[in-house]
Amino acid sequence: MPKYDLIVVGAGIVGLTSAFYIKKNNPDLSILVVDKAQTYGQGNTARSAAGFRDLFTSPINFNLSHSTIGFYRHIQEEAGFNLGMQFVGYLFLLPRKNRLDEQLKSLGNKTKLRYLDGDQISRVDGLNLEPSKDIAEILGLERIDHAVLGENCGIIEPDLVCSYYYNELKSLGVEFSFSTEVTALRLEPENPLNFPGEPFLWQKKRIGSIATSRGDMISDQYLLATDVWTTALTDPLGVDSHVRPKKREIFQVSGDIAQKILHTPDFNNQSILPFTIMPHYGVYIRPAPKENSLWVGVADDIGRDFSFEEQPEAREEYYQNNLRQVLEAYWNRYDSTRLTSMWAGYYCYNTIDKAPYIYRSMNVTIADGTSGSGILKGDSIGRYVAAVYAGKKEAELYGDVSVDSSLLGVEGRSVPVEKIIL
Numbered sequence: 232m233p234k235y236d237l238i239v240v241g242a243g244i245v246g247l248t249s250a251f252y253i254k255k256n257n258p259d260l261s262i263l264v265v266d267k268a269q270t271y272g273q274g275n276t277a278r279s280a281a282g283f284r285d286l287f288t289s290p291i292n293f294n295l296s297h298s299t300i301g302f303y304r305h306i307q308e309e310a311g312f313n314l315g316m317q318f319v320g321y322l323f324l325l326p327r328k329n330r331l332d333e334q335l336k337s338l339g340n341k342t343k344l345r346y347l348d349g350d351q352i353s354r355v356d357g358l359n360l361e362p363s364k365d366i367a368e369i370l371g372l373e374r375i376d377h378a379v380l381g382e383n384c385g386i387i388e389p390d391l392v393c394s395y396y397y398n399e400l401k402s403l404g405v406e407f408s409f410s411t412e413v414t415a416l417r418l419e420p421e422n423p424l425n426f427p428g429e430p431f432l433w434q435k436k437r438i439g440s441i442a443t444s445r446g447d448m449i450s451d452q453y454l455l456a457t458d459v460w461t462t463a464l465t466d467p468l469g470v471d472s473h474v475r476p477k478k479r480e481i482f483q484v485s486g487d488i489a490q491k492i493l494h495t496p497d498f499n500n501q502s503i504l505p506f507t508i509m510p511h512y513g514v515y516i517r518p519a520p521k522e523n524s525l526w527v528g529v530a531d532d533i534g535r536d537f538s539f540e541e542q543p544e545a546r547e548e549y550y551q552n553n554l555r556q557v558l559e560a561y562w563n564r565y566d567s568t569r570l571t572s573m574w575a576g577y578y579c580y581n582t583i584d585k586a587p588y589i590y591r592s593m594n595v596t597i598a599d600g601t602s603g604s605g606i607l608k609g610d611s612i613g614r615y616v617a618a619v620y621a622g623k624k625e626a627e628l629y630g631d632v633s634v635d636s637s638l639l640g641v642e643g644r645s646v647p648v649e650k651i652i653l
C-alpha cells in the first residue's frame with residue numbers, strides 16, 4: 232500500500248470540495264479519497280432537499296452560503312457545467328407578528344429580497360391565507376399576512392455538483408477508493424520507543440495509519456469529512472466531534488393538485504413555486520420540477536431524538552399526522568395529493584451555534600457540523616478546509632471574501648447562534 236500525503240475519508244460534498252481546494256493549492260500532494268459507499272456523493276448529500284439560500288443570520292453562515300452560490304452560478308453560467316441550479320427563490324409565508332421578519336429584514340442590504348403584501352400573496356392560486364377557525368385553533372396556525380422572497384436562492388442537483396468536483400479531482404490526479412470503510416484511526420507516538428503500551432502520556436501523538444475494510448492505509452495527514460459518522464471515528468481517540476445527528480425525512484407528493492401548486496407563476500422566470508416555508512413550525516415545500524412533484528419536509532426539534540441508524544427510513548405516519556394537516560390548512564384541495572415516495576437522512580448538527588466545525592487535532596483535519604446546509608455552503612467549506620489544512624490565517628472564499636480561518640475552530644470560537652434553520 233503506497234503512503235499518501237493526505238487521505239480524505241468521505242466523498243460527500245465536503246470531502247470532494249476539500250480535496251479539490253487542497254490539491255489545487257498543492258498540486259504535488261498525493262491524495263487518496265476513501266468512502267465506504269460504492270461511489271461519491273451517496274451519504275447525506277444524496278438525501279438532501281437540495282435547496283440553496285443565502286438567508287442566514289450569522290455572518291459566517293451568510294458568507295459561506297453567499298459565496299458558494301456565487302461560485303456555483305459561475306460554474307453553471309460561465310464555465311458551462313450544468314449543476315441543475317434554478318433560481319426559483321425561497322418564499323417565507325409569514326403571519327403578522329413573527330421573529331423571522333426582523334431577521335430577514337436585516338439581510339436586505341446584503342442580498343436580494345422582495346417583500347410581498349397580503350394582496351399580492353392572496354393572488355397565489357390555491358393558497359388559502361386564512362385556515363378555518365377550528366383547524367387554526369387545534370394546530371395553532373395564524374393567517375398568512377405577508378411574505379418575503381429571497382431571490383438569490385433556489386434548487387440545485389447535488390449529484391451534478393458532486394460530479395463537477397469529482398471530475399476536477401480525477402483530472403488533477405487524485406485517487407479514489409470506494410467500498411472502503413475506515414474502521415479505526417490508529418494513534419501512535421511521533422517518536423516511537425518501541426515499548427509495549429505506547430503512546431504514553433508524555434509522548435507527542437499522531438494518527439499513524441487507518442484500519443479499513445481493505446487493510447491498513449497510511450498517510451502523513453488525514454481529513455475526516457464523515458458528517459454524522461465522525462463521532463464513531465473520533466470517540467475512541469478521545470477527540471470530540473462536537474456534533475449530534477437528527478433524522479430528517481422528505482416526502483414526495485404528486486398528482487394534479489401537486490402539479491398545480493408546483494406550477495405557481497409570478498415568482499420567478501420558470502413559473503415554478505419557490506422553495507416555500509409555511510408560516511408555522513418550519514414546514515416547507517420544495518418544488519421538484521424534474522419529477523413534476525413537490526417534496527415536503529421539516530426540521531423539527533423537541534420530540535425528535537438524537538438516535539442514529541445506518542440506514543434511516545422515513546415514516547408515512549409522520550407525514551400523515553404532522554405535515555399533511557399543516558399543508559391542508561393552507562392549500563386548497565391538498566387532501567387530493569398522493570404520497571409517492573419518501574426517504575430520510577441526518578442533519579449533522581452543531582447544537583450550539585449551527586455553523587460548521589472545521590478544526591485540527593494532531594495530524595487530522597475535521598470538517599463536520601454542517602447543520603442541514605452543507606451543500607449550499609459546499610464550495611466555501613472546501614476553501615476554508617484548505618486554509619485550515621495549510622495553517623493559513625485567512626480563508627479566501629469565492630467573490631473576494633476572506634474570513635478568519637480560526638472562526639470555525641473549537642478554541643476561541645465566537646460564532647453567533649444561527650436563527651434561520653430549515
Ligand SMILES: Cc1cc2nc3c(=O)[nH]c(=O)nc-3n(C[C@H](O)[C@H](O)[C@H](O)COP(=O)(O)OP(=O)(O)OC[C@H]3O[C@@H](n4cnc5c(N)ncnc54)[C@H](O)[C@@H]3O)c2cc1C
Nearest residue numbers: 241243244245267274275276280282413458576605606607
Ligand atoms: C433531509 C435532508 C435535507 C437537507 N436539505 C438540505 C438543503 O436543502 N440544502 C443543503 O445545503 N443541505 C441540506 N441538507 C444537508 C446536507 O445534505 C449535508 O449538510 C451535506 O450533505 C453534508 O455533506 P458531507 O459531505 O459532510 O456528508 P455526507 O454526504 O454524508 O458524506 C459523508 C461521507 O462519509 C462517508 N463515510 C462516513 N464514515 C465513513 C467511514 N468510516 N469510512 C468510509 N467512509 C465513510 C459516507 O459514506 C459519506 O459518503 C439536508 C440533509 C438532509 C438529511
